[in-house]
Amino acid sequence: MSANLPEFNLVKPSSIAEALAAFRDQPHAKFCAGGTDLIPNMRHGLFEVETLIDLGQIVGFDAVTINGADIELGAGISLSKLVGRADIRERFPAIVKACEKVAGLSHREAATLGGNLCLETRCLYYNQSEWWRKSNDYCLKYQGDICHVAPRGNRCRAAFCGDLAPAFMVHRAEVELVSLNGARRLPLADLYVEDGAAHLALQPGEILASVHLPAARARSTYGKICQRGAIDFPQAGVAVSCRKEAGVLQFELAFTGTNSKPILLEYREPLGPKTDADSYFEALEKQVQKSVSPQRTTTTAPHYRRLAVAALAVRLARGLV
Amino acid sequence: MKRIVSLNINGKPVEDAIADNLLLIEYLRETRRLTGTKQGCDGGECGACTVLINGRPRLACITLASTCDGAKIETIEGQGEGGRLSALQRAFHENLGTQCGFCTPGMIMASEGLLRQNPDPDDAEIKAALGGNICRCTGYVKIIKSVRAAAQQSAGAA
Numbered sequence: 001m002s003a004n005l006p007e008f009n010l011v012k013p014s015s016i017a018e019a020l021a022a023f024r025d026q027p028h029a030k031f032c033a034g035g036t037d038l039i040p041n042m043r044h045g046l047f048e049v050e051t052l053i054d055l056g057q058i059v060g061f062d063a064v065t066i067n068g069a070d071i072e073l074g075a076g077i078s079l080s081k082l083v084g085r086a087d088i089r090e091r092f093p094a095i096v097k098a099c100e101k102v103a104g105l106s107h108r109e110a111a112t113l114g115g116n117l118c119l120e121t122r123c124l125y126y127n128q129s130e131w132w133r134k135s136n137d138y139c140l141k142y143q144g145d146i147c148h149v150a151p152r153g154n155r156c157r158a159a160f161c162g163d164l165a166p167a168f169m170v171h172r173a174e175v176e177l178v179s180l181n182g183a184r185r186l187p188l189a190d191l192y193v194e195d196g197a198a199h200l201a202l203q204p205g206e207i208l209a210s211v212h213l214p215a216a217r218a219r220s221t222y223g224k225i226c227q228r229g230a231i232d233f234p235q236a237g238v239a240v241s242c243r244k245e246a247g248v249l250q251f252e253l254a255f256t257g258t259n260s261k262p263i264l265l266e267y268r269e270p271l272g273p274k275t276d277a278d279s280y281f282e283a284l285e286k287q288v289q290k291s292v293s294p295q296r297t298t299t300t301a302p303h304y305r306r307l308a309v310a311a312l313a314v315r316l317a318r319g320l321v
Numbered sequence: 322m323k324r325i326v327s328l329n330i331n332g333k334p335v336e337d338a339i340a341d342n343l344l345l346i347e348y349l350r351e352t353r354r355l356t357g358t359k360q361g362c363d364g365g366e367c368g369a370c371t372v373l374i375n376g377r378p379r380l381a382c383i384t385l386a387s388t389c390d391g392a393k394i395e396t397i398e399g400q401g402e403g404g405r406l407s408a409l410q411r412a413f414h415e416n417l418g419t420q421c422g423f424c425t426p427g428m429i430m431a432s433e434g435l436l437r438q439n440p441d442p443d444d445a446e447i448k449a450a451l452g453g454n455i456c457r458c459t460g461y462v463k464i465i466k467s468v469r470a471a472a473q474q475s476a477g478a479a
Contacts (some may be wrong), residue, residue: 004342004344005342005343005344006342006346007340007341008340008341008342009322009341010322010324010341010342010385010387010388012388035383035384035385035388036365036380036383039344039365039383039384039385040364040365042381043363043364044364054385054388056388057388080377091421103365103453104368104452104453105378105431105434105449105450105452105453106368106378106379106380106431106453107373107380107453109378109379110379110380110383110384111376198410229452230452230453231365231366231453233451236450269476
């Protein structure tokens with residue numbers, strides 16, 4: 001890793017309006033929240049930036065607002081504060097479990113909800129030093145012509161590896177995006193695009209301002225496959241929620257680490273008292289295997305990750321019954 | 322660009338002109354000469370650079386110094402008092418929680434952050450708090466024992 005960060009100007013707005021205005025004045029600027037992923041990436045020379053807009057000083061950016069049964073989380077809330085909230089732990093257990101599995105405690109003190117949802121995609125051929133990438137003629141995600149993961153393809157296959165997105169997706173979260181043109185709200189799943197080089201549907205200058213969690217309750221959990229117990233991105237991760245409607249159970253699952261975007265699987269087959277559970281979960285496992293598409297973005301084989309994440313999904317789903 | 326930043330480092334107020342791209346680890350080691358904070362992986366993966374910012378553990382190698390304006394920063398140099406080791410420093414020494422010593426400042430600062438929040442942690446809580454700190458010598462058993470001993474000693478002294 002290089003000894004120093006390249007030179008840049010840091011802008012510290014105290015409101016979202018100031019942050020948006022700063023981007024208007026410096027359209028090549030980059031937004032930064034906790035910086036736990038962005039700063040190591042800068043040190044690896046993965047991108048250059050003349051101006052960094054620090055969202056960490058924005059007043060109220062970490063606010064939690066209760067609107068009736070809905071909860072609105074400011075995108076600047078740190079993961080450690082999220083873990084410490086009893087209401088989130090009680091109503092949205094997958095979210096707290098996912099937060100607790102992000103990196104280490106010191107990272108979670110700085111890392112933010114918005115930063116994790118907008119996490120840069122990762123790849124074995126991208127998250128390397130400058131000399132490593134240069135000796136490999138770079139790649140489609142940065143200055144290169146081909147994707148080394150899928151050389152015959154026409155898009156970057158880098159994987160989205162955020163832990164929080166699947167947990168929020170199975171709780172049907174929505175995100176509020178703001179720009180100088182106004183605000184828009186969309187389901188979290190619609191924030192993502194299946195393209196490792198441009199995986200966010202954010203417009204230039206648009207900021208993820210908050211996340212809305214609905215009143216509807218569901219049992220939920222999150223698990224991930226990783227090589228280390230801490231400070232590790234998921235080789236594959238899965239969040240599962242379970243709702244009881246008209247006497248039968250239905251599952252929603254979401255996956256990370258397998259594709260360039262988190263994948264949502266709304267499994268509409270009902271699990272009732274007379275359903276053969278073994279056959280049901282066998283079918284669910286096969287459906288998961290079909291839904292995800294791990295690539296050679298890590299040193300762990302894609303086939304193993306596909307089988308493992310399906311097995312983990314079934315284990316977690318069975319635990320919710 | 323440089324900007325004037327006010328900090329409180331180990332109880333002493335300081336003001337410095339700090340470049341926007343200066344990392345907290347560089348500022349502490351090169352400008353303030355507080356070399357107890359170690360530069361390990363230099364990418365947020367080993368925990369050797371752990372310091373306390375406003376009482377909570379943070380990684381100095383992935384923190385911009387100029388974003389700490391107004392913050393209270395504590396490093397390993399601020400842990401002892403009047404030439405006496407802190408409870409954690411003494412416990413690491415007496416329980417052989419230190420071998421080569423490179424990871425020790427980060428381990429102690431992460432442990433200090435834990436004990437302030439939770440004065441009586443169990444082993445699982447200690448492991449969770451130190452999950453981001455890597456030691457390549459001791460194998461962790463004696464480190465966990467050291468933190469437990471410091472907690473017990475503080476409880477006994479209270």
